[in-house]
Amino acid sequence: MTAETLIALVACALVGIGLYGLIVQPHPLRKLVAFNVMGSGVFVIFGALARRGAAAGMPADPVPQALLITAIVVAFAATAMTVALLLRLIESTGSASLAAEPPAADGEAR
Amino acid sequence: MRAVVSLVVVLLLLWLAVWTVVARDAFLAVAGFIAYGLLLSLVWVRLYGIDVALTEAAIGGGLTGALLLGAVGRLRGTEAAARSERPGVGTRVLAMALSLGVTAALVLCVLALPEPGPTLAPQVARELPATGVGNPITGVLLAFRALDTLLEAIVLVIALIGVWSLAPDRFWGGRPGMRHHADPDGVLAYFARVLPPIGIVVGVYLLWAGADHPGGKFQSATILAAMWMLVQMAGLADAPAVGNRLLRAGIVAGPLVFVAVGLLGLWTAGYFLGYPQGWAKPMIVAIEVALLPTLVLVLALLMSGAPARSAER
Amino acid sequence: MSTEGGLLLAAAVLLPFAGMLLGVPAGGRRAQRTAFIVMPLGLAVAVGIAFTWLDASGPVVYVLGGWAPPLGIALRADGPAVAMLLAVAGVVTGIGLFARADFGTPKGSAESRAAYSYWLLLLAVWGSLNLVFVSGDLFTLYVALELLTFASVPLVCLAGSGETLRAALRYLLFALCGSVLYLLGAVLVFGAYGTLDIALLAQRVRPEAASWTIVALMTAGLLAKTALFPLHVWLPPAHAGAPPAASALLSGLVIKGSWFLVVRLWFDAMPGVVTLPSAQLLGALGAGAIFFGNAVALRQARLKLLVAYSTVAQIGYLFLMFPLAFDAGSGRIADGVALSGGIMQAISHATAKSAMFMAAGSIYSALGHDRIADFAGLARALPVTVFAFGLGGFSLIGLPPAGGFLAKWWLLSAAASSGQWWWALVLLAGGLLTAAYLFVVVSRALRAPDAPLVVAPIGRYREPATLALAMASALLGLVALFDVPGLPIGRLPAGA
Numbered sequence: 008m009t010a011e012t013l014i015a016l017v018a019c020a021l022v023g024i025g026l027y028g029l030i031v032q033p034h035p036l037r038k039l040v041a042f043n044v045m046g047s048g049v050f051v052i053f054g055a056l057a058r059r060g061a062a063a064g065m066p067a068d069p070v071p072q073a074l075l076i077t078a079i080v081v082a083f084a085a086t087a088m089t090v091a092l093l094l095r096l097i098e099s100t101g102s103a104s105l106a107a108e109p110p111a112a113d114g115e116a117r
Numbered sequence: 118m119r120a121v122v123s124l125v126v127v128l129l130l131l132w133l134a135v136w137t138v139v140a141r142d143a144f145l146a147v148a149g150f151i152a153y154g155l156l157l158s159l160v161w162v163r164l165y166g167i168d169v170a171l172t173e174a175a176i177g178g179g180l181t182g183a184l185l186l187g188a189v190g191r192l193r194g195t196e197a198a199a200r201s202e203r204p205g206v207g208t209r210v211l212a213m214a215l216s217l218g219v220t221a222a223l224v225l226c227v228l229a230l231p232e233p234g235p236t237l238a239p240q241v242a243r244e245l246p247a248t249g250v251g252n253p254i255t256g257v258l259l260a261f262r263a264l265d266t267l268l269e270a271i272v273l274v275i276a277l278i279g280v281w282s283l284a285p286d287r288f289w290g291g292r293p294g295m296r297h298h299a300d301p302d303g304v305l306a307y308f309a310r311v312l313p314p315i316g317i318v319v320g321v322y323l324l325w326a327g328a329d330h331p332g333g334k335f336q337s338a339t340i341l342a343a344m345w346m347l348v349q350m351a352g353l354a355d356a357p358a359v360g361n362r363l364l365r366a367g368i369v370a371g372p373l374v375f376v377a378v379g380l381l382g383l384w385t386a387g388y389f390l391g392y393p394q395g396w397a398k399p400m401i402v403a404i405e406v407a408l409l410p411t412l413v414l415v416l417a418l419l420m421s422g423a424p425a426r427s428a429e430r
Numbered sequence: 431m432s433t434e435g436g437l438l439l440a441a442a443v444l445l446p447f448a449g450m451l452l453g454v455p456a457g458g459r460r461a462q463r464t465a466f467i468v469m470p471l472g473l474a475v476a477v478g479i480a481f482t483w484l485d486a487s488g489p490v491v492y493v494l495g496g497w498a499p500p501l502g503i504a505l506r507a508d509g510p511a512v513a514m515l516l517a518v519a520g521v522v523t524g525i526g527l528f529a530r531a532d533f534g535t536p537k538g539s540a541e542s543r544a545a546y547s548y549w550l551l552l553l554a555v556w557g558s559l560n561l562v563f564v565s566g567d568l569f570t571l572y573v574a575l576e577l578l579t580f581a582s583v584p585l586v587c588l589a590g591s592g593e594t595l596r597a598a599l600r601y602l603l604f605a606l607c608g609s610v611l612y613l614l615g616a617v618l619v620f621g622a623y624g625t626l627d628i629a630l631l632a633q634r635v636r637p638e639a640a641s642w643t644i645v646a647l648m649t650a651g652l653l654a655k656t657a658l659f660p661l662h663v664w665l666p667p668a669h670a671g672a673p674p675a676a677s678a679l680l681s682g683l684v685i686k687g688s689w690f691l692v693v694r695l696w697f698d699a700m701p702g703v704v705t706l707p708s709a710q711l712l713g714a715l716g717a718g719a720i721f722f723g724n725a726v727a728l729r730q731a732r733l734k735l736l737v738a739y740s741t742v743a744q745i746g747y748l749f750l751m752f753p754l755a756f757d758a759g760s761g762r763i764a765d766g767v768a769l770s771g772g773i774m775q776a777i778s779h780a781t782a783k784s785a786m787f788m789a790a791g792s793i794y795s796a797l798g799h800d801r802i803a804d805f806a807g808l809a810r811a812l813p814v815t816v817f818a819f820g821l822g823g824f825s826l827i828g829l830p831p832a833g834g835f836l837a838k839w840w841l842l843s844a845a846a847s848s849g850q851w852w853w854a855l856v857l858l859a860g861g862l863l864t865a866a867y868l869f870v871v872v873s874r875a876l877r878a879p880d881a882p883l884v885v886a887p888i889g890r891y892r893e894p895a896t897l898a899l900a901m902a903s904a905l906l907g908l909v910a911l912f913d914v915p916g917l918p919i920g921r922l923p924a925g926a
Contacts, residue, residue, distance in 0.1 A: 010123050014160060015227050017127045021134050022614065023220030028138030029607055030212040034199035035599055036143055036188055040150050042606055043181060044134050047157055049614045050173075051164075052227065056621040058164045060236030063243075065253060066165035068236045070501070071620060073257035074569050076172045077269045078613065080335055081576050083176045083184075084276040085606055087419035088580060090188045091280040092587070092599050095423060100592035103195035104202060105600050219647075226618055226643045235624025240501045261497045268561070268573045271447050272580060274454065275554045279584035282547035286590070289543035360541070365455035373451050376444060388432075388496040389440045 015055035021048030035093050035103055039086060046082050050075050123163055130156050143196055147185045154178025167331035168254045171323075175339035176416075183346075184420055249398030251329030258333070259401045263390045267379070270372040270408060273415045277368065281359050284424040290360025291428045293421035299351040309351030316344035324409055328398070334405045338412030345417050356421050358428035364414065371411025375404050431504070435482035436492030439505040439564045442475045442515060446557035450550050458541035462534065465549040469523045472556065476519040483512045491566075499567065499627035506566035506629065510773050514563045514690060517777040521682055521784050522556050524899040528788050529675035531795075531889025544588050548675065554581035555679055562687045568616040568626040568699075571691060575612060575655065579605040582684045585676040586668045597667040604654050604664045608688070611651030615644045628699045641703040648695055649712075655688035658712075658745055659719035666738040674791020677734070681741045682784035686776050689748050693772065696752065701763050706756045709763065713753035717856045719746030724863035728870070733790045733800040736867060737783070743860065744779045744826060747837070748772055750853055754844040767847075771840030774906070778833025781903035782822040788896040789819035795892075796885040802871055807879030809872075814893040816875045821900035823868035828861045833906025 025045025032038050053071050060068030097103050133156065137149040155178045161170035204212075241253050241261070248260040258266045284291070299305045320340035327333030348354045357364050378390075378400050385393040392400055449468035453461035483490050489508040498504065507515070529552070533545040558577035565571050579602065587598035620626055622640040635641050657665040669677045696704050723743025730736035751772030757764040792815045793808065794800045809816045825832035838857055845854040 010120065011164065012227070013123070014127060014164065016224055017131055019220050019223035019227060020131060022223060023216040024131075024134045024138055026219055027212050027216035029603075030215070031204055031209055032138070033202040033204065034143065034196060035603065036185070036192065037138075037146060037199075038603055040146055040185065041138050042603070042610065043150065043177075044137055044153070046610050046613075047153075047177065048134075049610060049617055050169075051157070051160060052223070052614070053617040053620070054161060054164045054166050054169060056230075056234060056617065057166060059232075059234035059621075060238055061165070062236045062238040063241070065238045065242065068238045069241050069253035069257050070237045070262075071617075072166045072169050073254045073262065074265070075166070075169050076254070076258065076333075076335055077265055077569075077573070079169070079172050079177050080269060081272055081573065083181050083416075084273055084419065084580065085576065085602075085609075086181050087184060087422075088276050088279055088583065089599070089602055089606070090184055091283050091422045092583070092595065092602060094188060094191055095283045096592065096595040096599055097191070097193060097195055099590075099595055101193075101195075102198055103192065104198060105596060105603075106202065222643050222646075223614075226640050227621075229639050230618075230621050234621060237501060237624065244497065244501060260495065261502050262569075264494050264503050265570055265573055268570070268577065271451070271554075271557075272573060272577050274451065275551075275577060275580045278454070278547060278550050278554075279580050282543060282551070282584045282588065283590075283595075284543060286543055290541065360457075362455050362457065365457070369451040369454045373448070376448060376451075382495065383437070386496065389437060389492075389494060391495040391497075 011055045011058045015052050018048045018051035018055065021045070021051065024048075033105075035089070035105060039089050039093075043082065043086060046078075050078060126156060126159055126163070130160065143192060144189050147182070147189050150185060151178060151182035154182055168252075168333065168336075171331060171336040175336050179343070180339060180416065180420060187420075247394075247397065248392065248401065250401060252327060252331065252333070254331075255327055255333055255401070259404060260392065260397065263379070267372060267375045267390075270375065270411060273412070273419070274368060274372065277415050277418055280419060280423050288424045288427055290358060291424040291426050292356045292358050293418065293424050294349075294356050295425070296355060297350050297352040306351045306353065309347050309353050313344040313348055316340050320344070324405060327405070328402065334408050334412055338409055338416055341409075341413045342417040342420070345413065346420055349421075359418075359424050360428060367410050368414050368418075369411070371408035374407035378404050431491060431498050432493045433486055433488075433491045435478070435486075436490055436505065438475055438479045438482060439490060439492045439507055440494070442472070442479060442560045442564060443505070443557055445472055445475060446553040446560065450553040450557065453550050453553065457546060459535040459537065461546050461549045462530075465526060465553055468553060469526055473519045473523060476515045479507055480512050480516055483507060483509070499630055500625035503570055504566040504627060504629070505564045507564050510690075510693065510769070511563040513773050513777060514686065515560060517780055518556065518559050518563075518683055520902070521780050521899065522552065522679075524895050525675055525678045525682075525784055525788070526552065527891050528678070528895035530891045532673055532675050532791075534889075544673075547584060547588060548673075551581045551585050552679065555585075555684060559683060559687050562690055566628050568619060568628065568631075571694075572609065572613050572616055575609050575688065575691070578684060578687050579609065579655075582680055585680060586672045588673050588676055589671070591671070593667065594671040597664070597671050600664045601668045604661070608651040608654035611654070612648050612691075615648030615651070618644045618647070628694065631699050632701070635700050635703055637703045641700060645695065645700055645703055645708075649692055652688045652692045652695075653715075656685055656692070656745060656748075657742065658715050658749060659722055659742065660715070662719065662723070662742045662745070665742055666735055669738040669741060669787075670732070670734040674787050674794070677738075677787040677791070678784035681738070681787060682780040685741070685745060686780060689745070689776065693769070696763055697755070697765060697769060704763055706753065706761065709752040709756060712749045713853060716746035716749030717853075719743055719749070720856060720860040721863070724860060724867070728863065728867045731801060731803065733793060733802055733871065734787070736802070736871070737786050737790055740786075740826065740864070740867070741783060743864070744783065747775050747779075747841075747857070747860065750841060750856065751775070751844075753850060754841055754848060754853055756848065758848045766844065767840045768844035771837045771844060774833055774840065775837035778825055778837055778903050778906050781899045781906065782825040782832075782834065785818050785896050785900035785903060786822040788892065788899070789815045789822070792888050792892050792896065795888050797883075798886070802874055805871070805874040806877040807883035808875040811883045811885045812888075814897055816872065818893070818896040818900035820868070820872050821904045823864065823872070825903040825906070827865045827868065828857075831907040832904045834903070836907035836910050
């Protein structure tokens, strides 16, 4: 088994670990961290596939690597938006819980 | 020997990932995540993805970690309430089953992939000389798949608008974050005076070198944005007001120039985002230089968050 | 490789984004004006693409930069894409006109956060949707999904209240999970087949463990983003809590983006890989959505929540087309009446649901609340609005000549020809349940009040825009009468 394959298999485990955290952790910030772990697992799988595609004098296939740079930046933007939303939620309601409040009895806007 | 080092890194990575997900305290989880991000950069080096390693270290580990760390400091006791909402054993067992199932399916999939793997490297090698750049990744990002890069810049602008829209109405157009004050004789202020000139030189070099060596505008923009944030954190400069028209123009200048260059390509080479013979490198450099201020502004402003105080000093 | 007029595809994607980019520094009233300049231009581009496609013998293709796939990116528009481009352009224009009431900036007033954000995000949603419809590359589609998410989430909490912030955060987390699963599938596609281009993939893909895993992962991610039962929990609070001009956009259009990707994946990228049992599973989830959504909608006390749960149910119809599209002879999924039915359902729902949310918003502005129990006298106070709401519901129930009727007709004929009669029962039962809650609302509005109803004036543009979209959905079925080449939606064998 090559190093790339081992890294790819470990990355599969990272995806699973991140998915578990995303589902199980109740706090949105922890969910976000788990999402980032899961995303990084996906990225590493892609990276291992890129390394597998070494050819034509290049140590790795550049197309997946370029796409990964794009994906990392997009993931950062997603994290930034989630953090901003979470902080605003805490500031506005004092709680970070995602559980829905029971609907207001009178139908008025909150 | 190399195999042993790889094995150790990979095992550490797994352990850190588990730690990050199950640690009891959010601060410990985020600290673990930052270490995880830096370790991941080593994995990228092992996979011969130097550009990706730079991006992961800068944005994945660095900026994301700083963002999460800042958030952890402002959780204000919501963690305790969250702990009471922990899902029951049933949900955890189901989640574990799902997670294991997905991992198993992925492992089978990865092992079943064709060997040797399909690759686009020969095609890139063939078409790269026409673009005039030596770094194949820059060629992919700004020539072959330029639309993705343009859309990515647009994604960042939209994310920033979205973050700004979260501001309370009374602070609209104001400045994000708190006004920082650091001891003018302290270490932070000292760093904020000494590091930025060095950082700017390194950042600009990375942009320039990215045409032919690992580097490029994303890594460069991250360093420059970090220098700006450092100066703000030391209180030597204030965060800009988001209503500032010049700031907003700077934010959209990059993608607009990109579209303009694309239209120029349409006019001269017949294809939107195409490059005429011999003009590819100057046009690519123009795009990179135009995108740099946009990226610096957007990355830094995404870190600062939504406006939280009024525009007056 | 590019076909005649392919450049219009690039224009369809970039025009809304360029408008948004120019609107950012322009600010205030000018951001709104930018949106109103882009709307007719975008409509013209969509119509232009439609005419180009009608003249061409195959899909309209544009290769960006001259670099053909697999190295570069191609934009591709076929019948379903053209239909969706037109529909989105039309509905966005209608919503934009309606939104002038809530988000218009009067001359001379300072820039408002909500108005500025709304117009920019409206353009962003439009551009992202167009990108979803015409992109022929799986990774570009991933970027399109992220664009759509980042543009939609802030619309949910535009009002700024705590509950809407919570709904927005829940939506964002679901959407991000969905995106990462989609990306995982795309990564495996590259590893297994060496290309991210959909047309090339269709030639190279084989039914095997890798491709089944890919389809499962990508579909699961897209289902989370489309809020198909049982992953629907984020939708009702998010769509009900958003301002009405935003709910119309979210329920009518944004949902269709991720759904369209499932269609692309199943029908275009991997037709030989998807199996009938998995399609039956999608259909079963759709049936679950129809029954659950309609049942809960019936029990709602507030109109906006009722309309939101109705969306949950109508999304179920969009997934009934999958098992019905399987050709009995070859056992493969095929373009046919079922696909046309699904596309028509999507367009019909887009117009009808936008009109219904807009009507609900007008009612809320006029009365100060949206409690259905207190609607007595509403029909006399706001006749146009209530009529528009009724028309929208009329289309959702599926009565002729509405688009919903045509969609159901096509789906029923697919059920008949493939012998899957149980889906026909689901379709009919769903129609009955929809009629039930529509009846509740309209009959309450028609009732005479005990005391005269006090209504606040609503903006000038609201009622015409609402009525226009409602009439569009109610008359959409008439397209079947015209011998438009390429109908139904360009892929139907003649005579069906």
